[in-house]
Amino acid sequence: MGEPLAEGCTDAGTPGDAGIPSDAVLVTNTTRFYTSVGISERAEDMAAQPPELYVPHGSTFSLLLGSAVPGGWQFTGVPSGPYYLRTGTNFIVSNARHVDVGINKLGRPDTVYSDFYLTPLQLNLVNTAPWTNWSSSSLPGSSLQLASAQVDLFGALSLHDLIPDGETRILTHNAELWSSTGPIPVFEASKGDRLYVSQHSQYPAGTAPDGTALGYSAVDRAVEVGAFDFTPDGATPLPLAGVMQSPPRTEFPLEWRLPAYTAWTTDAHPLATPSIPTFSAIPAAHGTNNGWIGYSGELLTLQMPRAASFHFTQRLQFGNPFPSNWGVVGMGSYSFRVLETLPDGSGRRVSLTGSISTWDEFNSFIASPVQPSVSPPRALAIDGVLASSQREVGSASPVISWLPPTQGSVNAYRLALLRYLPEMNSLVPDGAIHLSGSATQVRLPPGMLKPDSIYYLRLSAYDSAGYDIERDPFHTREALPMARADAFSSLFTTP
Known part of the structure; x- marks a missing residue:
């Protein structure tokens, strides 16, 4: 090749490619379903949206179209060295001869999904903790979340009636659920499908150095409603009734070193300027042996004021209504931002x-301070x-x-x-390239940038020993521990 594709990638195959011809690449798509009784796998048919393979030749690319083979999709005539594998809007730069592009998913493999992301709710919840209305991001008040242990569903509840401060019952037909995990599944009582309803309450978290009162949101009461049948249609309310109970509680010390992020x-x-620091305790469905799979809400969320930069030390607590064989994951994050004027003459800022x-x-977050383990990539450039x-x-x-980053190792x-x-009037994700931690540059493949458009790019460095980007990029990205740090560009336009 006339230029490095992803500098640091080797031309050698990777372990586990035995049995595949040296000039072939086999692509499989295995969905792994995580349930209370174990993991089941399903090989997905790729014929409707087949993967594509691009071979780089200096500044140009040649496209190879594969064909269906038993268990997957195979490309032949692939030379040694890195290639680009496209699946959906994702490109994986790899030299492996077998790549699995499947994902992990919560819930039964036979779950039927509706076409709806939103459903009305009919709520009759008694014995709730005294309700507190929202005051600010640091004093978040009370809220409700739904999650299932049997099917893949999580969402926050929107209450359109004002709940008076101190109220201990929620009786309303004027509420709705917006699913954060995709289309709402069909619930089947015969298969034991149930829902957890969790009430998050506001707790004090001391004060910031300037005297600002700090607070956090944590699970206070919860109930798991009995198995039921429900087919979402966007109009029929989902009825949820139960007596809220206090779940087992965890109290812990947190030392969060915010200056280690703002540095x-x-x-x-x-x-860039510092934006929002957030710490969360998150339920990990069915344990963490295979990493943090899916999303089932939060047990605790602590959000600091914008640009906070001080050592936070406090004892916090949360309730946990989920099964004892589920795990708990901690997450510490700090966002950064740049406000830029769009280069289109509109004067709008993004x-x-x-x-x-x-x-x-x-x-691990109890045993040691919460702070970054990897820093952003440096000297991000476009065509030099x-x-x-x-x-x-x-x-x-x-x-x-x-x-490479100054701090940490990159996988x-x-x-x-x-x-x-x-x-x-917003910026939306529009494709991604996944690369080995040894890479220091990559050429964007054809068609990734649309003409006469405005973009910015975000380069994330991952420090996660279990992340196998070239052979199994989407299953293994959920391995623990995992750290990420971003560098991002200014806006740029395309001809």
């Missing part, structure tokens, strides 16, 4: 963001020009380059593109 602010972007985050077994100022790129396939990188949509 990296200008590494994320030279013009927020460009990145963050530094760490996920680990919750007990630093990416921290606005400009028009010169081609549809520019080279993105960077230097993988993820380069995400975010495109501005004028009709929504």
Whole structure:
């Protein structure tokens, strides 16, 4: 090749490729379903949306189209060295001869999903903790969440009636659930499908150095409603009734070193300012032997004031209504942002963001301070020009380059593109490239950048020993512990 594709990648195959011809690449798509009785696997048919393989030749690419084989999709005539494998909007840069692009998923493999993300609710919850209305991000008041242990569903409840402060019963037909995990599943009583309803209450967390009162939200009461049948149709309310109970509680000390995050602010972007620090305790369905799978809400959320930079030390607590064989994951994160004026003459401004985050077994955050373990990548550039100022790129396939982080080791990188949509006045994800931790540059493949568009890019460095980016990029990205740090560009336009 005339230029490095992803500098640091080797031309050798990876372990586990035995039995596949040396000029072939086998792609499989295995969904792993995590349930209370174990893990089941299902091989997915890729014929409707087959993967594509791009072979780089300097500044150009050749496209290879594979064909269905038993158990997967196979490409032949693939030369040695790194290639780009496309699945959906994701590109994986790999030299492996077998790649599985499957995902992990919670719930029964035979779950039927509706077409609806929103459903009305009919609530009759008694013995709730005294209700507190929202005051600020640091004093979040009371809220309700739903999660299931049998099917893949999590969502926060929207209450459209005002609940008076101090109220201990919620009786309303004017509520709804918006699913955060995708289409709402069909519940089947014969298969034991149930729901947890969790009430989060506001707790005090001391004061900031300037005297600002701090608070956090944590599970206070909960109930798991009995098995039921329900088919979402967007109009029929889902009835939820129960007597809320106090679940087992955990009290713990937290030492959160916020200056250790803000010290990296200008590494994320030279013009960045500190934004929002967040600490959470999160239930991990069915344990953490295979990492943190799926999303079942939060047990605790602590959000500090914008740009906070002090050592936070406090004893906190949360209730946990979930089964004893579930795990708890801790997450400490700090976001950064740059406000930029759009280069379209409109005068509108948008927020460009990145963050530094760490996920680990919750007990690890009790045993040691919460602080970053990896810093942002350095010297992010587009075609050799630093990416921290606005400009028009010169081609549809520019080279993105960077230097490794100053702190921590890197097992993988993820380069995400975010495109501005004028009709929504927002920046939305528009494709990503996944690379080995040894990479220091990558050329964008054809078609990834749309013409006459506005973008910015976010490069995430991952420190996670279990992340096998070249062979199993999506199953293994949920391994613990995992740390991430972002560098991001300014807005750029395409010709």
